[in-house]
Amino acid sequence: MTVKRIVFDIATNSVEEVKQFYIELFDLDIAMDQGWIATLTSGEGAQVQVSIASEGGSGTPVPDASIEVDDVNTTFDRAKSMGAKIEYNLTDEPWGVRRFFLRDPAGKLINVLMHL
Helix, strand or coil, X not given: CCCCCCCCCCCCCCHHHHHHHHHHHHCCEEEEECCCCEEEECXXXXXXXXXXXXXXXXXXXXXXXXXXXXXHHHHHHHHHXXXXXXXXXXXXXXXXXXXXXXXXXXXXXXXXXXXX
16 A cells, blocks of 8 residues: 555634635645635645654644745744744754744644754
């Protein structure tokens, strides 16, 4: 068996607001939009990973999702300019990632990272 796709689902009553948040922050494209559900994609093939954790590292809570970007500094600045709630400031971690945590409009804790 080969896993073809894993989808990160976000429950919200504000589909449009949450959709626009992810489009604006991560430059995602709309693959499908039925009003009650929207699916966003990246133009590049994203890796599929599932992490199982007892903590988020450095004493942080386990995030609801981790999103790797190619320029975390720009994404952090964009998140701040959008007024996103930063839960863990931009940090270089001892295991070789630079990351920050934010809350999306639905309250999900998102770990945004890049490898150093």
